[in-house]
Amino acid sequence: MVGVGLAFVCALVAWSAAAALIARSYRDPRLHTGAWVASAVCVAIGLSAAFPGALLEFSALTFRVFQIGVGLFGPLLLAWGVVEYAVASPRARFGTRLVVTTLGIVPLVVLVMDRLRGQFDAGYPAMADHYDIIPRGALLLVHVFAAVAIGASAVVAGLAMRERPRTAQHRLSVIGLFALAALLEILVSRFGLGSMGQVLMLGAVAALWAAFMRAQNPPRERTRRRGGRRRGGDGGDPGGDPEEDDGVFGRRRKADDFEDDYDDRYDDDFDEEPAAAPSRPSRLRGIITIYTLAEGRGDQFDDHADEVVEAVSRREPDTLLFACHTVPSAPQQRIVYAIYRDQLAHEEHEQQPHVAEFSRRTSGSVVATNVIELALSGASANDNLASMLMPR
16 A cells, blocks of 8 residues: 555656646746656656556556656656757757657657566566567667766756856756656666655656756856956056955056046146045946847847836836847847946845846846946936936
């Protein structure tokens, strides 16, 4: 009875996870999320067939459904989704789709039509106990492809470690969780493992769920540019005083240097020095976000960008400027420029639901994200600029 209870729990958990993943992917459809959802559904179908098998002993029908769901389409579609998620090359993606189509149709026909042998019992059946060499070879080919595809995707993600370390680490963790899910599915399909196999399938569903959720929340790469030449003076000390750094593009001139130049300029024309206005640092905060998009995802990203720009203009009065730019010389790049009234306005913007929804929806389109934080030192703008860019 323990095995029957575990089989029921496996099927219930698998369908619950599949339903939740369907709901999430429906709001933001992507090819890789669709592949992962299809994998979860196939695993849920296979585990559903295992429940009556555990209750009444397996039959030819329940064995075939179990192997097709858990051993064939589960790891195959999962690996395809990983390639679509991690690999940006259109040729590699197209080639993978051809291979997945072939490995989905031919082994399916073999697993359905091939004759079975041996006696069934109530435990998860091992593939080799009931399939002959041809279906075993077909499933082995699928499992090898899944391992190679996931491994190659991990290599591609790791190659970006130097340029985008946070993004690369995030993607490697996602791929690792999917690799764990595929490994557990393959082990249960090939060896059965009885009650231990049921526990391993719970782990596979949990790993698939965790990987999907993590893939939906990519990190942001933050780059703060420092250094540059000192304003005023020839050469200067490259070390400098850390208090002179403005933290963005270069070094800020000291206030007393500015006053000396000001005095020298006006001494010859005025008997009295003009009254110096007190210096107050600006509270405005600026953010430049540079998005690098995957091939063919520009239109979809632009649609989501239009929605978030409209939401910001309606709901965030302290966001003074929020604009999304295309780059004619780099079609795969988008630049979002924002100016906030102060640091609190920036923090409130980051917590808005429409901003979180924008990040979630564009996660599948964005290959890399670079964020540059600005501190305003001077500005000139037409009075109508805000109304032209952000009509309220």
